Amino acid sequence: MEQIHLIIILQFAPIDTPMAVQRFLLHWTPQAAIFMESELWPTLVLETAQKGIPLALLNARMSLKSFERWSAAPMQPLVAAMLSQFSLIAPLSTKEAIRYQILGAAPSIIHFAGNLKYACAVADAQKESSSGLADIEAALKDRKVWLAASTHAEEEDAIIRIHKELKNWVPRLLTIVAPRQPSRGHAIMTRFRQQGFGVAVRSEGHQISSNIDVYMVDTLGELNHFYAMVPIAFVGGSLVQGLAGHNLAEAAAAGCIVLTGYHIGHFQEMVEEMQKMSPLSVQQVDEEGLVDNLRKFLTAEDSYLDERRAAADGALRAAASGVSTRVWELLESCILKKVLI
Structure with missing residues (x-):
């Protein structure tokens, strides 16, 4: 070829x-x-x-x-x-x-033709993880961990409350927070520390030691790598009225259990399409529901987590199937033939 x-x-x-x-x-x-x-x-x-x-x-x-x-x-x-x-x-x-x-x-x-976000998410999930993340991946091996991704300032209080509540059930919990605006990282770190939690910051090269409760991903371009390292992801920009959600496909393609809020704008169509493929693929929750589901998943057997992760991944790949081909065929017939005349 x-x-x-x-x-x-x-x-x-x-x-x-x-x-x-x-x-x-x-x-x-x-x-x-x-x-x-x-x-x-x-x-x-x-x-x-x-x-x-x-x-x-x-x-x-x-x-x-x-x-x-x-x-x-x-x-x-x-x-x-x-x-x-x-x-x-x-x-x-x-x-x-x-x-x-x-x-x-x-x-x-x-x-x-379908949603290109599905096809892009599958392609991104096939990329190799950065070697610089190997030490982080190793540190997560013996921890119960979840990721709060693309969070907004309006959701920070809720994330802190959720972490605090979950610690009562999961003492060795590690919460990874990847704010939508990396510049919010320092402010979030300060607020967690004021609550007595140990915080490590990605941009400062901190290690995830046993006394670290929260890992702050305040960098750009690494979110997909962190999706690939965790079993459970909450996709933010969705807990508070007035927000409009973020792309869920990346978390699903990485094999995460996917949770998101109800305020997700046009991403509601993505939720509904994936749920048609598998009802377990994405779950919408409010703050109380997020606590309940995280507690359930963080204390569940691996076999149950594997089933839920496979549901999200399978639904995403089914939705992505054929999208790139259909888009290319449309471009060929409607656009490129005019260029080549």
Whole structure:
């Protein structure tokens, strides 16, 4: 099989003004443009289309809030003009497909392919763990451990209360906290220490010794590695009203038991899709339910944990099956054939 060598350049998108966009397009001279999720920038879309460059919108999202904003009288003609320029829109759900069509997208360009977040999570889970984490992995071997991932400031009090409650049942408990904003790490560390807990901090190179109760992951780009090291993950940004959740697929692909709150915005569709594959794959909880479930899992037999972890992993992989192929086939038929003519 012939090896394909890809050159990938990471470049900030231009400010959405005519001069910036025109200079960007003149410099890079793209042959196709793929937009992701809800990144609809009017000047970029319209200027790109004006140059005859075919456009696709993948993993297309349209929340109710965005739909109402685009539907307002001053905005509706603009969004209709934008959507009419696309050759392919691949929405995440029927509900979003309907919203795009109401706003002006032609039914003929709407095609379903699945959620690329599933496929990305599976691919990321296959990457080897960093060798620099071997000592941490070894330190977790004889500890009962769970991960609070992508937590927000509004959830910090709850995480502290939960850890304190669980210590009554699991004396050798280790709670790993990976805040959504790593800069929050020091403030969270201080609050745990004020409660009398031993805290080790990833960015400071602290070791996880026997007197450490909490490990603070205040670094970027390592969350998936920590998912791979723990049996149970709570995906934050979800316990408090006003939050909108985070991607659950990464935790499931790593083989974690996945817990999350009820305030998860468009990720509710991901929960429902995975639960259709397996009812045990993801569980939504409030603070009390999170305590109860963590206590159950942290004191359970390994065989029970293995069953729950397999449910999450299996549901994720079933949802991911064929997504990349379907997306590629749509790009070939709707976008690339125009480039190659």
